[in-house]
Each structure stands twice: as structure tokens, then as C-alpha cells.
Amino acid sequence: MITKEKILERVGGEEYLIRHLVPTFSSKVRKKNYKSIFSEKDDKPSMSIYKERGVWKFKSFNTGHQGDVFRMWADYYGLDCRTQFKELLELIDQEMCLGLNAERKSIVTPKSIFPNSPTVKDPAASFPSQTLRIEYMSDYESFISRLYLKYWLQYGIDQSVLEKFDVKQVSFLSYTANSGRCLSFKYFEKHQVVSAYHISGRVKVYIPEIAFSFSSDPYFKGQKKSFSYKNQNKDDVFGLVQLPEGNLDYILFTAGEKDCMSAYAHGFSNVISLQSEHQMPSEDLLRVLRSKTSVLLCCYDNDEAGKNASKKLRDSFGIVSVQLPEDVKDIAEYFQRYTPNDFQLLLGYGVQQVQSITVNPIDTHRVRRLSNTKRSKVKSYLSNKFNFRLNVVTQEREMSTKRNPGLWEKINVNELRDNLDRHGFECNLDLINCILKSFFVERFNPIEAYFLTFEGNEFDDGKDYIRRLAHYVHLKDPTPFNTRYWYIHLKKWMIRAIRTVFEPEGINKHALILCSPKENIGKSYFCEFLCPLSLIRYYNSNPVISNEKDAQKSLIRNFIINLDELHQLRSNAHVIKTWLSQRYVNIRLPYQEDEITASRIASFLGSTNDVEFLRSDLGHSRWISFEVESIEYIDDEAKYILEKSWEQAYHLYKLNPGSGELSKEELLELSQRSDQFTTKSTEAELMVQYLTPSTKELGEFMTATDILRYLQEIVGITIRLNTKLVGTSLREAGFDRVMHSDIKRYGYFVQKGLI
Structure with a gap:
């Protein structure tokens, strides 16, 4: 009470x-x-x-x-x-x-x-988050970032564990509370260590308690434990998706996220947290866990609340408590004093106790009554007749019949209700929706599932299917050097595309662009062909750039986005550049109350009839361009080669997730090759023709405005030059902008050419 x-x-x-x-x-x-x-x-x-x-x-x-x-x-x-x-x-x-x-x-x-x-x-539903704005720390060398890692490392939790559990450092947070007040928190400016825990697109922002003496830095004043924001609900289980696949020896409940990660960091991967020791596991969660193991354990804090919660879990659900020594408060503190071998002994003793546990008779009756409720009967009928899954990419719930399990369709709740009515189950739509939104429906990622089918295959390293795939594209200048350049970047792009699906931090920042003034040679079709047939639903050839919400949804709902006719998208160049470097999307999906934070999974391709499609506003470093002469006919053999190419790319990704990233030499080569695809502005051409970079001793000092006037006098009034483009052209041409020591103005030392 x-x-x-x-x-x-x-x-x-x-x-x-x-x-x-x-x-x-x-x-x-x-x-x-x-x-x-x-x-x-x-x-x-x-x-x-x-x-x-x-x-x-x-x-x-x-x-x-x-x-x-x-x-x-x-x-x-x-x-x-x-x-x-x-x-x-x-x-x-x-x-x-x-x-x-x-x-x-x-x-x-x-x-x-x-x-x-x-x-x-209803306050239990979670904070409203339609106005949520959350920024994560990008400067990993700052004092507060080092302090953040130092805090976690004292419990054995390093950066890899934080990434595994999708825990990030927060620098800024703002949202509108239930009361309508707008709240904002500038953690970076206040030197606060703040973490964000992500579960199923929902987030909890937590400030751990840290003593003033933890850091000698004068800016750090210590901090008290508090929650800044939470839109997670009681069904969100920390560590559930990180559990290993297959049958497990045990599953351990911990009191909080810190204990869960600390146990994982010390070699105990079968751990989850209900976020609070006061939260009891739901019937659906227990069904999922007991399908993985028959041994459920808990290890809660050594205080009165933890002991009471452990007793309740034991009496109600038969979950055995692993008792910590009295000289430690929780699991995180335990591993500061004891070894993983010591904890393994505690777990072993808990496993032995499981066989002798008897559930409290009163709670047994309660469980029996629950099994006879209308909800339990409906769930039993549905599970016997249908298969259900939540497509986490589209956020749609799908179903198939037991007779035809391979045919999945989007759930029609009204048809499902009619089916229940015909079989004697009178229930309203609220009950059906409640069941479908619970753990009763398994989570399913179709894109990850496609690549995970390659796990059991033994791949022959002697067969290079990606090279055979690259041969279907004939370059205009097919020298051995250019052909290898195309093959290397196609292979690396495929590896990065896979990494983008599995790792939020490893996004594909580069797009492959096929250029040719020739029409109807199959550029767009080849881009579509690169998407595996079973994932064609997650291919987008026409992204809606004008609608920001739809554009953001496409980043988390598509495996490949084709920027067809790229030269026509110049007016939205800034949007496209943002897409290529965007890691996360904050958006409220249709029919959902809460905003989610989802990882981008899309990789980009493109085609254009304009060979010189690049401009300064599009940049050069993101576009890996190739001028194409022709593309071979795509037959059944090509489709087989594509499937094997993705399998090869997944094999290479598993060997080295970073093998798709570009080296410094490749980035330099990319910058040099981009020149042939770049449209030079009038200002840039005049700059190269009439000015050259110089030094203070040999050159003449001119400001950007002086240079604009000088070039304008040369071309006359028939051509109007742009000041901004002059500055851009100066930087691209290698002119150094310096402060003149005498006149205290910024400008450039140049040598004028012959007019």
C-alpha cells in the first residue's frame, strides 16, 4: 500500500x-x-x-x-x-x-x-513523448564522456557491453510532461553522467547516484539518483532480446539494468531485468522464459525490499533466490569483491534448489483461477489454431494458420473476432488487441532472419560470387584498375548494408551511384535487383522527401532505398546528406501513442542520366560513382549469384564487421575520382583560370569580396557571380583563409594570372 x-x-x-x-x-x-x-x-x-x-x-x-x-x-x-x-x-x-x-x-x-x-x-501508460527530443554524446574524448565510462567500468561494464544492451550517454533531453509543461535538461553543460536505456523503441533516461569524491575534476559536483524521463511500460524487459538463442541452463532475474549488465560483463549472459524489484513477471513473459529453460532464478538487492520481492517470486512462481553475502548490496558490488567463479557456485546452489521448490498453495489457486479466465481461454484457442508474430520492421502484426504456416498475412482484428464468435468465444476488440500486443505475439525481424539463415552454411572462401555479380555491370572505361575499383566498393557496400541492419553504430554512410547518359540500359533495374527477392518488400525506389515523417519512416522500414534520377533531387540535397549519416529516428508510428527511437536500417543506391551530377551542396565524400556503359541481362543464374553474394557478404561481416569501412587511402581516392562527376560552377572555373594560391611574401592579399569584384570585372555584367560560391570555390581550390596581421581582416594570399 x-x-x-x-x-x-x-x-x-x-x-x-x-x-x-x-x-x-x-x-x-x-x-x-x-x-x-x-x-x-x-x-x-x-x-x-x-x-x-x-x-x-x-x-x-x-x-x-x-x-x-x-x-x-x-x-x-x-x-x-x-x-x-x-x-x-x-x-x-x-x-x-x-x-x-x-x-x-x-x-x-x-x-x-x-x-x-x-x-x-492514464499516468501508468507512460510519459507523453510526441515532443521528445533526445541527443546523445558525440564527443567521446570529453571529460564527461570519460567520467561516464569510468562510472560503468567500476562494475566491469565496458563500451561493448553498453552497445550490446543499447545503453547510450545522453547530453540533452527535452519533452512535454503530462501536465503540459515543457522540460529540458542540458546534462553536458552541467557535467552530469546520464544514461538512456532503450527497449523496443522506448526509452528510460536515468541519472545514477555518484559521490562528489568519484572525480577530482572541479566541475563535477556529484549527483543524486533520479529518473528524467520514461516511456517504457511494465511489459518491457531489459536484456530479453539479448538472451542467447536456443535452450538455456537457467535464466536469472536481476533488480536493475546495472546489475543485469554487470552480470553479463562477467560472463553470465542469461540475465534479464524487470527494471524494478517491485515488478512481477507477467504470465506471457513466464511462458516465453519457460520455453527456454526450466530453471528460473533471481538475485535481488540485499535490502528489505529486495528480500521481500525475492520471497514473493519464490512463493508465487517458484523462482529461486540466489542469496548474496551480507557484505554486499547488489550484484554490481558483488563483482567488485568476488570472482565470477564464486558467483558460479551461488548459481549452482540455486539450480539445485529449483527441484525442491513448492509453490504457495494460495498462489496456486490464484494461478489456477487465472488459467480459467476468458483471456486465458481465448489465448489457448488462438495459439492452437494460428501462429502470430510482430514484424518489428513494419510494426505490423501478422498471422498464419497451423495448416498453412508459411502464408503470413496482416492481422484483421475484426475477422479474428468473427472467428472467435463462431467458436463460442464472446470477447470485445479491447481484449483481442490486449492479447495481440502482449508477449503472446513473438517478435520477428524479417531482414535479420534472412541473413541468419546463412548461419549454418559452410561458405567456400575460394568462390568469389561478389566478383561474378560485379561482372554484370560493364563500365565505360573498363580498365583493370577501374574494374577492381567497382568490385571492391560493391563488396564493401554489401558488407556495410548488413552491418547497418545488425549494428546501430555501423551505418552505411556511402551510396553507390550508377551514371550514364544512355537511357534504358537497366541502371534502375540493377539497383532493384541488388535487393534479395525475399526482401523486396523492404525496397523503396521512390522515397518521399517532401514529407519529413514519411521520409524518416522509410529509414527504419527499408533495407535498400534507391535514389532514382538523383540529379532531379538537388533541391533536397541537404535532406539526402542528412539521411546518409543519420543513425537513429525519433518518430511516432501510426496508431501508437508513444514515440519510439529506432535504428536506421536502410542503405542507399542511386542512378542518374547526368554524369556530372555532383555539386558542392551534395558533397563528394558520400557518393561512390561509376559511369556505366551497359548492364547484362539478369537471368536465373544472376539471381542465384546474388543470393550467394549476400551470403558471402554476411560471411565476411561475421569474420570482421568493420571490413566494409573505407580506409584513408580509399577515401582519398574517392575524393579524387569524384571530380569527374562534379559540375564546376562558373566561380570555380574562373578561380582556377585567373588565380593561384600564394604566400604572404609572394602574393597579394585579397578578401572574398575583393576576389568577387576582380572576377566580376573580368566577366563583365552579363554574368552575375555569387559570393557564397566564391568562398566555396576558394576552399575547394586549396586557398588558405588567413588573418592579415596588419589590417586584421580574413582573406587569401593569391597570385593573379594573365587576363
Whole structure:
């Protein structure tokens, strides 16, 4: 049961409850008035927060609201503090992610005090995230990044483990809370160590407690444990997707994400976390876990809450507790004092106990009653007649019959309901949707599944199918050097495409472009042909650039995107360049309440009839271009070669995931080869013709404006030159921009040519 005393103990006092609603409040700073949270129009701060006889109170003079801290919360969310106090406590528990209420209960939907603003949804559903903006740390050499890794390394958790569990360092966060307030947190500027845990596209932003003495840097002031943001739900299980495939000897429940990763880092990979020791496993989750192992263990913290949760797991579900020594608090601290061999002994003792566990008779009856509920009966019928899966790429739920398991179709809930009605199951759509959105439906990634089918195959390294695939394209200048250049980049592009699917950090930043002024030679068709036939559903030949939301969805729903007729997309050059380097997409998909953070899986191809399609706004480093003379006819043998080529690329990726990346020499060669595909501006051509870079001793100092006037005098008024293009051309031509020591102006030392 939640009480006000438990809430105050968990948050650390009344001040923290106030600060959640009034971020500018500080008990250490005397401030006369604050802007009222009960009125949208409060130009002059009119709310007083003060301490009276040891109790914090408030009074909003322009609206009349007044009382203690709990009255502030009740009035803010439209609850009656007297008659709905229980619901108020549950609301605070959910809003501040305190984890006091382990089971979901029916609570009153809080009403906004602003009549024109949308009503607040069920707080248990998660924070609203349509306005979520989250930025991850990019400067890995900064002080705060080193401190972040130092914090995790004390528990044996290195960068590879963080990447395995999709945990990232956060530098900035902003979102709109349930109350309608816009909140933003600049962690990098405040030197705070903050982590984001990602599960199924949802995120939890967590600030761990770190003592001031942990770092000697004067900017670090220490930090207290808190949650900044959470849109994960109770069905999200940390570490579930990281469990090894096949049957397991055991599965270990840990209290939190840190313990889960620490155990994994020390060699114990069969670990998951329900995010809180107060959370109990669902029936669907237990079904999934027991299909992998018959031995379920838990290892929770050595405090009262951890021991109570362990006892509840043992009595209700037969999950054996692995007891830690009294001198350690949790698993993470255990591995700081003991060895993995010591922990293996504890696990072995727990496994021996599993056989002798008897479930509490009272809970056995409860489980028996649950198995006779309408939901259980419906699930039993559906599982016996149909197969279900969630396509994580399209976010669509699909089904097939037991008679024809290979034919998958998108689920039609109304047809499913009719089928249930015909067989005597009267249930509403809410129940069916609830079942379909639970662990009852297995997650399925069709693109990963395609490549994982190659796992058991023994690949013959002596057969180079990618080279045979490259021979179907005939270059205009088929010298041995150019032919090898095409083969190497085709192979590396395929490896990078596979890495983009499996590794969020290993995206394919380069696009292959086939150029030829000839039409109808099969450039676009060859780009489509490169997509495996079984993945053709995830091939996009016409990305909608004008619609930002659709464009972002295409990055997470397609394996290959073909930028057909690339020269016609110059007006959106900045968008395309962003796509090539974009790692993650924040988007709310149709029919979903929450925004998800998904990894980009798309790789890019392109074709164009304009050989000189590159311009300065498109850049040069992202486009690997080839001028094509012709393309051979694609027959059945070619399709076989393509399949074997992708198998070869996957084999090479498994041997070395980074083998598809370009070396410094290859990047330099790419830059040099890009010149033949680049359209030179008038300014660039004039620059090369009439100016050459020089030094202070030999040259003449000219600003960009001086150079523009000089070139304009040469060409006359019939051609208008552009200042921006002049600056760009100077940089591309190798002119160094320097500060003149005498006149204190930036410019260039040049030598003028003959006119």
C-alpha cells in the first residue's frame, strides 16, 4: 500500500515533490514569488512557497489555490485531495517513477486544470513523448564522456557491453510532461553522467547516484539518483532480446539494468531485468522464459525490499533466490569483491534448489483461477489454431494458420473476432488487441532472419560470387584498375548494408551511384535487383522527401532505398546528406501513442542520366560513382549469384564487421575520382583560370569580396557571380583563409594570372 510517508522517504522530502511541479524551486534559495502553475497567464509571479512549522506550503494569489505539497499536486491534476487521496498517491508514484505500486490498479484519470488543454492520460501508460527530443554524446574524448565510462567500468561494464544492451550517454533531453509543461535538461553543460536505456523503441533516461569524491575534476559536483524521463511500460524487459538463442541452463532475474549488465560483463549472459524489484513477471513473459529453460532464478538487492520481492517470486512462481553475502548490496558490488567463479557456485546452489521448490498453495489457486479466465481461454484457442508474430520492421502484426504456416498475412482484428464468435468465444476488440500486443505475439525481424539463415552454411572462401555479380555491370572505361575499383566498393557496400541492419553504430554512410547518359540500359533495374527477392518488400525506389515523417519512416522500414534520377533531387540535397549519416529516428508510428527511437536500417543506391551530377551542396565524400556503359541481362543464374553474394557478404561481416569501412587511402581516392562527376560552377572555373594560391611574401592579399569584384570585372555584367560560391570555390581550390596581421581582416594570399 502506498502512503505519503513512503513517498516522502522515496523522493527525499517535500522539496523534491515541489520541484517536480516547479523546476525553479530551491529550498536553499529565498525567492519571493514563483510563476503560478495553476494559470497559463501569470505575467507577474504570484505563487508563494514557504515553510510553516516545518511543513512546506504554497499559495497562488491569482487563482486562490493553497495548502501543503500534496494539495499542490491534487489541485494541479484536478483531483480532490480528501476523497481521492489514494488515487493522488498512485499518481505521484507513476509520475515520478518511484516503483511503490508493483501492480497496475484502476485509478482516476486526472483532469487538467486548463479547460482548453488536452486531458492527461492514464499516468501508468507512460510519459507523453510526441515532443521528445533526445541527443546523445558525440564527443567521446570529453571529460564527461570519460567520467561516464569510468562510472560503468567500476562494475566491469565496458563500451561493448553498453552497445550490446543499447545503453547510450545522453547530453540533452527535452519533452512535454503530462501536465503540459515543457522540460529540458542540458546534462553536458552541467557535467552530469546520464544514461538512456532503450527497449523496443522506448526509452528510460536515468541519472545514477555518484559521490562528489568519484572525480577530482572541479566541475563535477556529484549527483543524486533520479529518473528524467520514461516511456517504457511494465511489459518491457531489459536484456530479453539479448538472451542467447536456443535452450538455456537457467535464466536469472536481476533488480536493475546495472546489475543485469554487470552480470553479463562477467560472463553470465542469461540475465534479464524487470527494471524494478517491485515488478512481477507477467504470465506471457513466464511462458516465453519457460520455453527456454526450466530453471528460473533471481538475485535481488540485499535490502528489505529486495528480500521481500525475492520471497514473493519464490512463493508465487517458484523462482529461486540466489542469496548474496551480507557484505554486499547488489550484484554490481558483488563483482567488485568476488570472482565470477564464486558467483558460479551461488548459481549452482540455486539450480539445485529449483527441484525442491513448492509453490504457495494460495498462489496456486490464484494461478489456477487465472488459467480459467476468458483471456486465458481465448489465448489457448488462438495459439492452437494460428501462429502470430510482430514484424518489428513494419510494426505490423501478422498471422498464419497451423495448416498453412508459411502464408503470413496482416492481422484483421475484426475477422479474428468473427472467428472467435463462431467458436463460442464472446470477447470485445479491447481484449483481442490486449492479447495481440502482449508477449503472446513473438517478435520477428524479417531482414535479420534472412541473413541468419546463412548461419549454418559452410561458405567456400575460394568462390568469389561478389566478383561474378560485379561482372554484370560493364563500365565505360573498363580498365583493370577501374574494374577492381567497382568490385571492391560493391563488396564493401554489401558488407556495410548488413552491418547497418545488425549494428546501430555501423551505418552505411556511402551510396553507390550508377551514371550514364544512355537511357534504358537497366541502371534502375540493377539497383532493384541488388535487393534479395525475399526482401523486396523492404525496397523503396521512390522515397518521399517532401514529407519529413514519411521520409524518416522509410529509414527504419527499408533495407535498400534507391535514389532514382538523383540529379532531379538537388533541391533536397541537404535532406539526402542528412539521411546518409543519420543513425537513429525519433518518430511516432501510426496508431501508437508513444514515440519510439529506432535504428536506421536502410542503405542507399542511386542512378542518374547526368554524369556530372555532383555539386558542392551534395558533397563528394558520400557518393561512390561509376559511369556505366551497359548492364547484362539478369537471368536465373544472376539471381542465384546474388543470393550467394549476400551470403558471402554476411560471411565476411561475421569474420570482421568493420571490413566494409573505407580506409584513408580509399577515401582519398574517392575524393579524387569524384571530380569527374562534379559540375564546376562558373566561380570555380574562373578561380582556377585567373588565380593561384600564394604566400604572404609572394602574393597579394585579397578578401572574398575583393576576389568577387576582380572576377566580376573580368566577366563583365552579363554574368552575375555569387559570393557564397566564391568562398566555396576558394576552399575547394586549396586557398588558405588567413588573418592579415596588419589590417586584421580574413582573406587569401593569391597570385593573379594573365587576363
